[in-house]
Amino acid sequence: MKIGIANDSPMAAEALRRVIAASEHRVAWIARNGLDAVRLCADLPPDLVLMDLAMPVLDGIEATRRIMREHPCAILIVTANPQDNPGRVFRALGAGALDVTAAPVLLGQAGGEAALLAKIRTIGKLVASLPPQAPAAAASATAAAPASPLKRLVAIGASTGGPVALARLLSRWRPPPDTAAVVVQHIDAAFAVQLAQWLDGQGPAPVRTIGDGDALEGGVVQLARTNDHLRLASGARLHYDAHPRDAVYRPSIDVFFDSVAQHWEREATGILLTGMGRDGAAGLLALRRAGKATIAQDQASCAVYGMPRAAAEIDAAERILAPDAIAAALSGTAGERPIFRTDD
Numbered sequence: 283m284k285i286g287i288a289n290d291s292p293m294a295a296e297a298l299r300r301v302i303a304a305s306e307h308r309v310a311w312i313a314r315n316g317l318d319a320v321r322l323c324a325d326l327p328p329d330l331v332l333m334d335l336a337m338p339v340l341d342g343i344e345a346t347r348r349i350m351r352e353h354p355c356a357i358l359i360v361t362a363n364p365q366d367n368p369g370r371v372f373r374a375l376g377a378g379a380l381d382v383t384a385a386p387v388l389l390g391q392a393g394g395e396a397a398l399l400a401k402i403r404t405i406g407k408l409v410a411s412l413p414p415q416a417p418a419a420a421a422s423a424t425a426a427a428p429a430s431p432l433k434r435l436v437a438i439g440a441s442t443g444g445p446v447a448l449a450r451l452l453s454r455w456r457p458p459p460d461t462a463a464v465v466v467q468h469i470d471a472a473f474a475v476q477l478a479q480w481l482d483g484q485g486p487a488p489v490r491t492i493g494d495g496d497a498l499e500g501g502v503v504q505l506a507r508t509n510d511h512l513r514l515a516s517g518a519r520l521h522y523d524a525h526p527r528d529a530v531y532r533p534s535i536d537v538f539f540d541s542v543a544q545h546w547e548r549e550a551t552g553i554l555l556t557g558m559g560r561d562g563a564a565g566l567l568a569l570r571r572a573g574k575a576t577i578a579q580d581q582a583s584c585a586v587y588g589m590p591r592a593a594a595e596i597d598a599a600e601r602i603l604a605p606d607a608i609a610a611a612l613s614g615t616a617g618e619r620p621i622f623r624t625d626d
Contacts, residue, residue, distance in 0.1 A: 283329035283406055284310040288314035288319035288345060289360075290337045291464035295383060298332055298360065301395050307402065316340030320419045323353040330405060333379065335361045335370050347402030350443075350585055356405050356558075360385050360398070363470050368476040373531045376446025378585040380405055380558065381470060407530050408559055430501050432518065434461040435550040436612065437542050437569070439535030441468040441557025443585020445477060448555065449603050452503060453485035454609035462488070464520070466506045466538045467533060468557065474507035481505070494522050511537040514545050531561040535589075539565025543572040551575040553608060554593050556584035570598055577601045577608055 285307050289295040295312050302309050308520050310328040313319035317340040319331060331349065335342040346357050359382040364371050383401050401533055436457060442449055444467045457463040469477055475491055481503070483491040490499075491507035497617070498518040506512040509532045510522040522533075529537070539562060552569040554562045556579055570576045578590035578599035593599045603611065611621050 283402070284327075285402070286310045286313065286319065286326075286328035286331040288313040288316060288331055288337065288342065289334040291334075294334070294362075297385075298398075301398055304395075305399055305402075307497050314347030316342060320348045320352070321346050321356060324350045327353060328355055330356045330358060330402065332360045333357050333374070335364075335367065335374060339353050340418070341418045343370060343377055345621065346374050346379050347377040354586070356408070358383065358401060360404060364473070365476065366537055368401065368473075368480050370444040371473065372449075372477060375469070376443055376449070378443050380408065382473060383470070395493055404530075406555060409422060415529075432460055432462050432498055433548055435498065435542065435546050435548070436461060436463040436553065437539060437550060438463065438465045438553045438555065439467075439468075439474070439539065439562040439565070440465065440555035440559065441531075441535075441559065441586075441589060443556035444468070445480070445521050446585070447583070449484040449581065450480060450605040451555075451609050452481060452487050452489070454606060455612045456485065456487040457501055457503065459501040462500055462518075463503045464492070464498070464506075464514075464538070466533050466535045468533070468535075468561070471507060471509045473524075474505065478505045478507070492520050494520075496520050497607060506533050506538070506562070509533065513537060513541040515541070516545050518546075531559065534563035536565035539567050543568040543574070549574075551577065551612070553577045553579075554590055555605070556586055557580045557589035558586045559588050562589050562594040563596060563598055566593045566600035567596055568598065575600060576619075577603055577611070579608070580604050 287295050287298050299309050311322045317339045333342045358377040359374050359379045362385050364382050390593050477492045478489045487503045489503045492504045508522050510524045511533045513521050552566045554566050576599050578593040581587040581604045583604040
């Protein structure tokens, strides 16, 4: 891949250049500030940009936002101590960055170069053209009813741009006590707990990460926290599963949506938010075929209109809405037709 480097530190930029030069990839350019990165993405389009957060003229968050709006390409945030700046990290991810990693090569940590190159290889797979996924099978008519007092389940999948879209949605909607809400966001497991903490402060709904074997819980938002796939099992229990091991997306939204279609017989809504690729589209179709409500985010409000577009193309989404309208529909307010029945 052709890789651009946006970093104002000559030492950091040189360290990253050496890592790339020693691999099968090549350096397209080096930008010393965010504005130069935006301009270079227009003049010499790269396959991937390694973007620092703190830069002069234009910081990494705004540079990411402009690049994704004007000259979209894959962006990996590479910055020192990202755990110390969770708010900035999640705003960058919300602006369209695919992933975030520390810059261990600058700190002399063993294995740092390999870890960075592994991230780059994963992103290379994500941005490659993927064949359409086969529609998932409809839910079995003999699926066991969950032993749970919950009446409803909201299943949400998100990827590139997801943190900001989720924050927007959750700032306007809180699941009532009889409704469970589960989120699968494509994010490295190292940042999942911090994402939950950040989202917890964005709105009225408490946000908690999911442990293996946890039960669905009403009135809160539960967030997948490992790189393994999240599945809903009979008895309304949530479990992690390493299979399929060859899945490009980890955790896979399709895997979770399929499990909901198979094991949840009560009312449910599947929501597919912004993201690159096709993950979640086939799973959303499985939910629709199982008689559940389905929604995809609209193009205008997406950081990357990939996954919702894929869902729309296969008619998996009954409604196409912006996050504010999704929140209104979940609440049955602001003129939006409510998703759930209110007479039970």
